[in-house]
Amino acid sequence: xxxAQDLKEIAGKxxxxxxxxxxxxxxxLEALAExxxxxxxxxxxxxxxxxxxxxxxxxALKAVKIYVEKYGVMHSLFLVDxxxxxxxxxxxxxxxxxxxxxxxxxxxIESFQKHGRHSQFVKxxxxxxxxxxxxxxxxxxxxxxxxxxxLMKIELxxxxxxxxxxIRTELRKLGLDEYSLLKKAKDKSLRIAFPGLDFAxxxxxx
Amino acid sequence: xHTQKLFRFRKLSRGIKNVSEMFVSKINVKEFRGxxxxxxxxxxxxxxILIGRNNSGKSSLLEALFLPPLPDSSFSLYxxxxxxxxxxxxxxxxxxxxxxxxxxxxxxxxVLLDKNWRIELPEERDRADVFVNGEKLEYQPDKLAxxxxxxxxxxxxxMGALNNLVFFIPNDSGIMDRLHSKLQSDExxxxxxxxxxxxxxxxKNLINRCVDDKYTEIFFRPELQARKEMPDGNxxxxxxxxxxxxxxxxxxxxxxxxxxxPSLVLWDDFEVAAHPTLVxxxxxxxxxxxxxxVLSTHSIDVLHGLLKVKPKNAKVIxxxxxxxxxxxxxxxxxxxxxxxxxxxxxxxxxxxLLRL
Numbered sequence: 001x002x003x004a005q006d007l008k009e010i011a012g013k014x015x016x017x018x019x020x021x022x023x024x025x026x027x028x029l030e031a032l033a034e035x036x037x038x039x040x041x042x043x044x045x046x047x048x049x050x051x052x053x054x055x056x057x058x059x060a061l062k063a064v065k066i067y068v069e070k071y072g073v074m075h076s077l078f079l080v081d082x083x084x085x086x087x088x089x090x091x092x093x094x095x096x097x098x099x100x101x102x103x104x105x106x107x108x109i110e111s112f113q114k115h116g117r118h119s120q121f122v123k124x125x126x127x128x129x130x131x132x133x134x135x136x137x138x139x140x141x142x143x144x145x146x147x148x149x150x151l152m153k154i155e156l157x158x159x160x161x162x163x164x165x166x167i168r169t170e171l172r173k174l175g176l177d178e179y180s181l182l183k184k185a186k187d188k189s190l191r192i193a194f195p196g197l198d199f200a201x202x203x204x205x206x
Numbered sequence: 207x208h209t210q211k212l213f214r215f216r217k218l219s220r221g222i223k224n225v226s227e228m229f230v231s232k233i234n235v236k237e238f239r240g241x242x243x244x245x246x247x248x249x250x251x252x253x254x255i256l257i258g259r260n261n262s263g264k265s266s267l268l269e270a271l272f273l274p275p276l277p278d279s280s281f282s283l284y285x286x287x288x289x290x291x292x293x294x295x296x297x298x299x300x301x302x303x304x305x306x307x308x309x310x311x312x313x314x315x316x317v318l319l320d321k322n323w324r325i326e327l328p329e330e331r332d333r334a335d336v337f338v339n340g341e342k343l344e345y346q347p348d349k350l351a352x353x354x355x356x357x358x359x360x361x362x363x364x365m366g367a368l369n370n371l372v373f374f375i376p377n378d379s380g381i382m383d384r385l386h387s388k389l390q391s392d393e394x395x396x397x398x399x400x401x402x403x404x405x406x407x408x409x410k411n412l413i414n415r416c417v418d419d420k421y422t423e424i425f426f427r428p429e430l431q432a433r434k435e436m437p438d439g440n441x442x443x444x445x446x447x448x449x450x451x452x453x454x455x456x457x458x459x460x461x462x463x464x465x466x467x468p469s470l471v472l473w474d475d476f477e478v479a480a481h482p483t484l485v486x487x488x489x490x491x492x493x494x495x496x497x498x499x500v501l502s503t504h505s506i507d508v509l510h511g512l513l514k515v516k517p518k519n520a521k522v523i524x525x526x527x528x529x530x531x532x533x534x535x536x537x538x539x540x541x542x543x544x545x546x547x548x549x550x551x552x553x554x555x556x557x558x559l560l561r562l
Contacts, residue, residue, distance in 0.1 A: 014559075018549040046555030052510050052547045060549035066542050071559040 016067045017045035019079040020056035024144045031182035032190050036205045057084035058098040065126050074131040082139040092120050118196030136196040151193035155185050229469040229498045231317045238312035239266035242531035253517035256502040258525030258557050263533045264502035268472045270314045272374040277334040305329045373468035377475035386458050395465050396426045404464035416484045451479035470498045477505035486511040493517035526560035534560050
């Protein structure tokens with residue numbers, strides 16, 4: 001433990017969490033983030049209780065610039081569903097294109113997994129500031145519900161369609177909900193079901 | 207006599223709009239209410255929304271904005287015949303409550319109609335000193351012309367007209383009740399509203415858009431009520447108090463604003479008792495008038511409504527007060543507010559980052 005001399009030191013440890021999608025991302029993030037030491041960084045997710053502009057996809061990356069310029073927060077974690085990208089579309093290239101269109105320069109992109117399927121580590125610059133962006137893509141084909149179904153299969157042995165209603169119905173039958181499933185799940189199961197986020201959090205925590 | 211005075215308010219407001227788009231463009235507060243000082247002066251816009259945690263300085267700023275141009279000349283507003291400095295002190299339990307730490311003196315600087323104004327509130331006497339571009343302003347009636355010149359309102363001879371340039375709506379049920387009663391009893395204001403058609407336009411353009419019923423007109427006597435048109439063509443006269451707190455509040459304040467037509471509208475806790483629909487309608491109505499607006503809120507509905515209405519030159523100011531009561535702030539444009547919503551970020555929570 002170290003005594004901070006200046007509150008501004010803390011700013012460098014904050015990672016702003018951005019998502020243009022629903023509440024599941026927050027639940028998954030909470031569950032998985034608990035598994036890490038957390039000494040290195042603080043995840044800051046001032047999420048709206050109700051999405052006022054849901055499904056906005058890559059447009060959520062516009063907020064990166066605001067965090068850097070207005071609040072001095074130099075790290076962002078962006079959570080997005082696979083369906084926001086076209087099939088066979090290169091995630092890194094698409095993210096770079098979006099960032100550039102929002103006035104954010106991309107200096108380097110590093111993939112966390114082969115073929116750039118799950119996560120990206122992006123070094124960016126906004127004006128004179130250098131910053132980092134972690135991109136996590138949920139789902140193999142469509143959305144985070146595919147990953148949640150995968151977790152249910154590992155933890156509960158169930159086979160469910162990857163849509164919100166089917167997941168809710170199945171979990172209710174077992175006296176569970178999405179949040180309690182995630183909270184009770186074993187570390188290993190979470191890491192298998194959400195490999196992209198697992199990589200990103202390791203990188204953030206390093 | 208009273209009616210003539212109210213007519214002059216309107217003339218005055220138009221005159222001032224020719225001088226500047228905004229009544230107050232900048233404010234810097236020292237030792238006033240809960241604010242020890244501002245880290246930096248706040249720049250206001252034509253439509254400004256203040257957000258921040260409880261006790262972050264929102265109400266204090268609005269009250270500081272309420273003081274100019276004449277903090278301690280007597281006038282009749284809200285049914286009180288007291289100086290506005292006294293009105294504020296009555297809301298807080300004494301003049302000392304207006305001074306930070308209850309001793310010393312408060313100093314508030316403004317850029318008001320392109321001139322530098324400063325108001326000093328000493329603890330030991332209930333009279334404020336006003337300075338315009340460094341020169342102390344004497345605002346006895348015989349010096350009124352000089353004051354009017356400082357406000358860009360050349361030729362105005364009426365102290366009351368200058369007093370009503372700023373209209374403050376505090377979150378105080380007593381003020382609401384007084385304004386309601388005054389509308390029922392003040393014939394001059396009633397005549398003015400009837401002549402301008404505001405009693406009809408507020409029923410049609412505000413009340414009808416908030417409720418499922420159809421109202422055709424507001425009546426002032428024997429008590430404030432709205433005429434409801436029934437499906438069979440008959441009418442019912444519904445007491446304004448029976449339309450619900452939100453509609454009553456909106457109607458009473460809108461009638462007063464239409465009567466006075468101030469240059470600056472200040473509204474604390476704007477969302478109180480208001481359904482999101484009413485919030486949006488009221489924001490739209492406020493934005494359609496030729497006055498500067500500064501309001502405070504804790505409500506995400508107000509911020510969302512702001513994005514829908516998109517008033518001209520609007521912004522959000524996030525406020526945070528340090529443990530030492532230093533006020534810090536961050537401005538957000540409407541585009542930035544929208545970008546934060548798109549990323550599911552709550553701007554009200556983001557104020558926590560201002561401490562960094």
